Amino acid sequence: MNLLYSFRNVSWNHVRxxxxxxxxxxxxxxxxxxxxAFASGAPILSGLIGGMVGGLIVSWIGKSPLSVSGPAAxxxxxxxxxxxxxxxxxxxxxxxxxAGVLQIILGFLKAGILSNFFPSSVVKGMLAAIGIVLILxxxxxxxxxxxxxxxxxxxxxxxxxxxxxxxxxAFLRFxxxxxxxxxxxxxxxxxxxxxxxxxxxxxxxxxxxILISIVLNQGMGFLFPTLTVxxxxxxxxxxxxxxxxxxxDDYHPSFSQWKNQTVYWIAVKICVVMSLxxxxxxxxxxxxxxxxxxxxxxxxxxxxxTGNLFSGILGGLPITSVIIRSSAxxxxxxxxxxxxxxxxxxxxxxxxxxPDWISKIPLASLAAVLLIVGYKLTDFRILKxxxxxxxxxxxxxxxxxxxxxxxxxxIGIGIGCAFAIFFIMRRNILNxxxxxxxxxxxxxxxxxxxxxxxxxxxxxxMLYKLNQVADNSHLIIDGSKSxxxxxxxxxxxxxxxxxxxSRNIKLEIIDVTTSYEKIKNRPFDLVxxxxxxxLFENNRIWVEEKLGKDPDYFKNLSLGQAPQYLLISxxxxxxxxxEMTGTSAGELFVHRNIANLVIDTDMNLMSVLQYSVExxxxxxxxxxxxxxxxxVKAAIDGKYHGLIDAWLRNIKQVYRMNRKELGSIxxxxxxxxxxxxxxxxxxxxxxxxxxIVQNAWSQGTDLQLHGWVYDIxxxxxxxxxxxxxxxxxxxxxxxxxxxxxx
Numbered sequence: 023m024n025l026l027y028s029f030r031n032v033s034w035n036h037v038r039x040x041x042x043x044x045x046x047x048x049x050x051x052x053x054x055x056x057x058x059a060f061a062s063g064a065p066i067l068s069g070l071i072g073g074m075v076g077g078l079i080v081s082w083i084g085k086s087p088l089s090v091s092g093p094a095a096x097x098x099x100x101x102x103x104x105x106x107x108x109x110x111x112x113x114x115x116x117x118x119x120x121a122g123v124l125q126i127i128l129g130f131l132k133a134g135i136l137s138n139f140f141p142s143s144v145v146k147g148m149l150a151a152i153g154i155v156l157i158l159x160x161x162x163x164x165x166x167x168x169x170x171x172x173x174x175x176x177x178x179x180x181x182x183x184x185x186x187x188x189x190x191x192a193f194l195r196f197x198x199x200x201x202x203x204x205x206x207x208x209x210x211x212x213x214x215x216x217x218x219x220x221x222x223x224x225x226x227x228x229x230x231x232i233l234i235s236i237v238l239n240q241g242m243g244f245l246f247p248t249l250t251v252x253x254x255x256x257x258x259x260x261x262x263x264x265x266x267x268x269x270x271d272d273y274h275p276s277f278s279q280w281k282n283q284t285v286y287w288i289a290v291k292i293c294v295v296m297s298l299x300x301x302x303x304x305x306x307x308x309x310x311x312x313x314x315x316x317x318x319x320x321x322x323x324x325x326x327x328t329g330n331l332f333s334g335i336l337g338g339l340p341i342t343s344v345i346i347r348s349s350a351x352x353x354x355x356x357x358x359x360x361x362x363x364x365x366x367x368x369x370x371x372x373x374x375x376x377p378d379w380i381s382k383i384p385l386a387s388l389a390a391v392l393l394i395v396g397y398k399l400t401d402f403r404i405l406k407x408x409x410x411x412x413x414x415x416x417x418x419x420x421x422x423x424x425x426x427x428x429x430x431x432x433i434g435i436g437i438g439c440a441f442a443i444f445f446i447m448r449r450n451i452l453n454x455x456x457x458x459x460x461x462x463x464x465x466x467x468x469x470x471x472x473x474x475x476x477x478x479x480x481x482x483x484m485l486y487k488l489n490q491v492a493d494n495s496h497l498i499i500d501g502s503k504s505x506x507x508x509x510x511x512x513x514x515x516x517x518x519x520x521x522x523x524s525r526n527i528k529l530e531i532i533d534v535t536t537s538y539e540k541i542k543n544r545p546f547d548l549v550x551x552x553x554x555x556x557l558f559e560n561n562r563i564w565v566e567e568k569l570g571k572d573p574d575y576f577k578n579l580s581l582g583q584a585p586q587y588l589l590i591s592x593x594x595x596x597x598x599x600x601e602m603t604g605t606s607a608g609e610l611f612v613h614r615n616i617a618n619l620v621i622d623t624d625m626n627l628m629s630v631l632q633y634s635v636e637x638x639x640x641x642x643x644x645x646x647x648x649x650x651x652x653x654v655k656a657a658i659d660g661k662y663h664g665l666i667d668a669w670l671r672n673i674k675q676v677y678r679m680n681r682k683e684l685g686s687i688x689x690x691x692x693x694x695x696x697x698x699x700x701x702x703x704x705x706x707x708x709x710x711x712x713x714i715v716q717n718a719w720s721q722g723t724d725l726q727l728h729g730w731v732y733d734i735x736x737x738x739x740x741x742x743x744x745x746x747x748x749x750x751x752x753x754x755x756x757x758x759x760x761x762x763x764x
Contacts, residue, residue, distance in 0.1 A: 043226060072338035077366015088348055089343045094342040110276075147420065152396070155396070172385065199248070203238060206238060234387075256382060314672065414448075418441040477511075592651055631714050635723075642726050646730040650735075657673035729742040
């Protein structure tokens with residue numbers, strides 16, 4: 023029911039796009055599942071079971087619209103080592119079941135928050151590196167040298183070759199027929215995208231290219247036998263008689279090993295690696311999603327854990343969210359998680375119904391698909407962008423790329439994070455204060471303004487600077503800006519008091535205490551307290567005024583509410599919705615947030631929307647923005663705003679979609695005003711696409727949506743006169759075109 027509920031009121035075009043993209047992902051996933059199982063020293067069927075579970079179960083429970091789960095190349099070494107350590111595959115399956123349970127527990131413990139601690143530069147580096155590795159690894163398959171298994175991402179291969187020597191060997195032993203099929207498939211995809219035929223037929227070019235390559239390879243057997251590629255260059259799936267054949271081998275968890283401590287250690291190791299790789303991939307998927315949809319990482323961990331539990335029980339491999347399949351899913355035009363679900367179903371059905379057709383797919387045509395996926399992930403504009411941000415952003419980004427290309431994903435991520443942590447510590451150590459030296463009439467004045475957070479890492483830097491203070495000078499140490507000063511630093515300052523006397527340094531210390539002492543000794547602001555008490559006095563005056571006009575005013579209000587309007591406005595304190603609309607208490611149902619956003623993952627807003635539409639039966643819903651909105655300005659000012667940036671990126675998306683129009687406006691104030699209007703329009707569209715509003719309309723409710731802008735300078739409300747049917751007729755196409763370009 024969870025998956026079916028998600029697709030209520032989803033357009034048929036979206037369903038067709040999901041079906042098309044699921045076929046592309048299925049064709050890519052099939053050889054990957056087989057190859058990863060082979061490299062892991064596990065039965066081939068276990069890889070296919072993992073792929074099916076990743077599609078059929080994880081997508082059912084999870085909420086990510088683009089993530090595709092299955093056996094991951096990054097786990098092959100761990101799986102192989104674990105099987106060898108335990109002695110048999112059945113014991114390993116028991117460890118996998120335990121790892122799945124641990125993942126579920128991590129989800130309920132909200133461990134998904136760890137994804138917020140991965141530096142953006144490292145995640146971008148991971149995406150670029152995966153693209154580079156995909157390109158390099160697909161070159162041998164593209165020219166018909168299929169010695170290394172499909173899905174291997176490690177630089178050093180099991181056949182004692184590496185990525186570069188494998189490419190060299192491939193060019194020495196290329197297969198002409200494979201090269202021909204690769205070129206045809208590659209240009210078929212490019213032409214299909216160039217003429218945007220995927221919009222007309224809602225079928226991705228990758229699927230067309232694969233079908234063409236199958237037909238050509240079969241046809242060349244009659245016309246040009248020398249160009250035909252043999253079975254060693256085709257997918258080699260396993261043919262099943264029925265569903266039960268998946269479990270014909272005696273592979274099941276050895277629950278009798280529950281006393282074996284090694285099993286638990288391996289379960290913990292697998293759980294940690296699977297969870298980290300999943301969180302990294304989910305964070306990367308969220309960044310490449312054109313709509314920047316945010317979903318619960320904790321729920322995804324629960325979904326992955328459930329999938330791994332089932333995979334272990336059924337005899338499958340460990341599964342994670344996989345960036346290659348997820349990227350291919352996005353680029354094939356997927357809109358919802360129906361695509362991931364169907365790809366798992368197609369793996370199962372293909373092995374039973376059409377194994378002969380599957381065995382005719384050339385690996386060279388799949389290489390064309392994956393090579394284009396890799397090219398789109400490796401956006402060289404990001405390299406330039408990261409370089410412009412400075413070395414503290416560029417070096418972690420570049421180190422991640424180099425680390426992943428020459429080792430594997432997790433080691434590369436670790437290298438990138440190490441660089442990022444180094445720069446954080448470096449900034450922390452070098453910038454604990456501002457040091458100013460001035461020559462005064464009475465001598466030299468030195469001022470040290472301590473920063474907001476002064477930790478023990480700043481000890482050496484503080485000692486160095488204090489020693490640089492000249493004798494006979496005037497030193498001021500100001501800690502008024504600091505929220506925390508480490509006791510070790512305080513001890514250094516206390517010790518300096520003694521040496522300052524011997525050096526004839528006049529020492530002046532301002533507000534340098536521990537954070538606890540600052541809180542304990544903070545001054546009592548009498549004016550602020552009086553302002554606070556004034557609120558209660560105002561309330562009593564207001565109550566008396568209301569009762570003077572109508573003795574039953576509050577009694578009548580308490581009987582219930584029947585507002586006709588839901589107003590979604592900005593949290594700005596200058597917006598007084600009742601005052602500016604001339605309405606009284608009980609006439610407006612109001613929801614406020616920063617920049618009046620409508621996001622379907624915001625449960626607070628969705629609850630308000632459902633209650634107002636289904637219970638209060640409001641007739642009008644208004645999204646009201648305002649000129650001079652600080653949230654809109656903050657979204658495009660290029661500065662760091664902490665946690666609020668995750669919220670404001672929805673406005674950044676509006677800015678990117680309308681960059682051409684906004685770029686033509688030279689006046690900054692006019693540009694901000696136009697962005698406010700475009701943001702309101704986007705939120706009205708988001709509102710119209712919610713399940714709650716769609717349900718109301720399907721039931722014949724005359725619910726109207728409006729977009730307003732409030733001009734604070736003039737106090738006037740401007741109706742943008744948004745016509746849902748007319749204005750949003752081609753809006754889906756506009757958003758799709760933008761997403762395709764991204």
